[in-house]
């Protein structure tokens with residue numbers, strides 16, 4: 001095929017004349033599975049950011065990912081500019097503990113701690129599982145290695161002395177696959193550390209009779225008092241069809257994180273956008289019900305990026 005170079009030159013000239021004088025800068029936020037809470041949260045932040053893209057020159061997009069650990073590692077590798085991560089993952093990443101032993105992500109910085117997440121243990125009602133100690137001999141999905149959920153499961157199993165070798169089947173698939181596997185009776189239960197209510201568990205509850213199992217007791221209390229990034233909480237009995245009781249569990253914060261090398265202006269703009277549009281943002285997802293501008297600073301887990309500090313100072317929240 002002959003290529004008419006004159007035409008191509010003409011076309012690219014026309015294109016370059018139609019773009020603004022400054023080049024748009026792109027930022028990407030790493031989230032989680034599309035039916036989780038990180039993904040719509042990243043979407044909400046980007047939509048608010050993109051409303052001002054003419055003034056700021058910043059264009060925001062989200063990426064669906066495997067979750068917290070993946071996001072922290074890819075921020076470190078400069079593959080993502082921002083990401084959402086559980087506060088336990090962020091803390092361990094920054095301090096080189098647990099999965100990050102010998103691989104501390106010392107450049108990890110927080111922007112703000114958005115909302116609380118609680119570990120849900122979602123089971124089929126007919127599975128016979130009533131407590132965490134009924135997991136022996138059961139088929140469970142414990143999530144992929146790149147997820148924060150998996151970190152929570154490993155920690156809780158350790159604390160409760162539950163061994164994966166005691167289970168009949170250990171699946172290491174994403175929580176997004178949990179509802180289908182549960183419905184098809186391929187598993188008895190799956191875990192998900194997530195902001196509630198979440199579409200994922202609603203889907204499960206709408207397709208099969210489910211229950212949520214309490215994660216509490218002395219060993220969990222000890223975990224919460226040992227690590228500042230864990231907190232106790234309750235998954236409300238109003239959230240999921242068929243689950244009428246409140247379910248006590250262990251939780252973390254979902255923290256928006258970035259790297260020390262990210263342009264201060266990008267971080268400032270993202271924090272400013274959330275603070276300036278806080279009421280609108282808060283109304284976007286029921287998982288944000290209890291958050292306040294002040295609570296965005298609780299549970300940051302790692303040092304805050306100077307761009308975020310500037311935005312919080314301007315808003316009068318950091319004095």
Ligand code: GLU
Nearest residue numbers: 032036037038067068148
């Ligand atoms: N906390 C989960 C994780 O890091 C993700 C939850 C979500 O996507 O909302 O694995």
